Amino acid sequence: MKVTEPVCGIHILEVPFEEIYTAVFAVRVSGGYVLIDCATTARDVDDHILPALRRLGFEEAPIALLLTHRHGDHAGGAARLAEHFPHMEICSFEPLKDTPFRLLCENEIIGDRLQVIPLPGHTERSVGYLDLETHTLLTGDCLQQAGVGKYTNGIRFPSLYRQSIAHIRQLDLHGIIASHDYVPLGSTAFGEKAIDQYLNTCLAHCPKE
Numbered sequence: 740m741k742v743t744e745p746v747c748g749i750h751i752l753e754v755p756f757e758e759i760y761t762a763v764f765a766v767r768v769s770g771g772y773v774l775i776d777c778a779t780t781a782r783d784v785d786d787h788i789l790p791a792l793r794r795l796g797f798e799e800a801p802i803a804l805l806l807t808h809r810h811g812d813h814a815g816g817a818a819r820l821a822e823h824f825p826h827m828e829i830c831s832f833e834p835l836k837d838t839p840f841r842l843l844c845e846n847e848i849i850g851d852r853l854q855v856i857p858l859p860g861h862t863e864r865s866v867g868y869l870d871l872e873t874h875t876l877l878t879g880d881c882l883q884q885a886g887v888g889k890y891t892n893g894i895r896f897p898s899l900y901r902q903s904i905a906h907i908r909q910l911d912l913h914g915i916i917a918s919h920d921y922v923p924l925g926s927t928a929f930g931e932k933a934i935d936q937y938l939n940t941c942l943a944h945c946p947k948e
Contacts, residue, residue: 768850807879833864860900
């Protein structure tokens with residue numbers, strides 16, 4: 740499994756998912772670290788996430804697990820992580836089934852570093868997390884471009900998706916990191932020109948109402 744640190748303090752764990760991967764983010768924050776998303780299964784947690792955290796030197800429990808949305812490839816490992824880290828807070832902007840969680844608030848700041856940014860479109864209450872230190876937006880599945888693998892159209896709410904892209908354009912951003920290697924531009928965009936191209940590509944592939 741590939742593990743990278745594209746910007747200071749943000750580690751990407753590329754957990755295999757079918758023929759692609761789903762990113763789990765480990766972000767250093769005040770007092771420790773948080774995880775953003777948790778892959779698909781208990782086995783993902785045991786075989787990929789926990790060994791990667793040890794490799795990165797994260798021996799303690801995460802302060803919190805923050806979810807971008809509740810789809811299985813992003814939230815499926817939550818129960819298993821809670822078994823390993825019973826004092827870890829699980830946080831979500833949309834309701835979860837069968838998992839105790841705390842409901843996040845719009846623009847809430849976690850660990851003095853990550854700001855909750857609602858970005859509906861993929862789901863009605865999906866969110867990204869804006870890293871206030873590096874001005875990097877971790878978008879989960881909120882920006883789809885032309886999809887990835889067999890998942891060619893993940894936008895359920897096109898009008899909300901366009902509003903989310905307009906919202907992102909108002910942010911002071913240096914970078915975008917998505918949770919999958921979307922076609923055609925991949926999972927990252929750094930710099931004003933690349934970010935603009937990334938957002939334009941997402942708009943170009945937005946389905947009609």
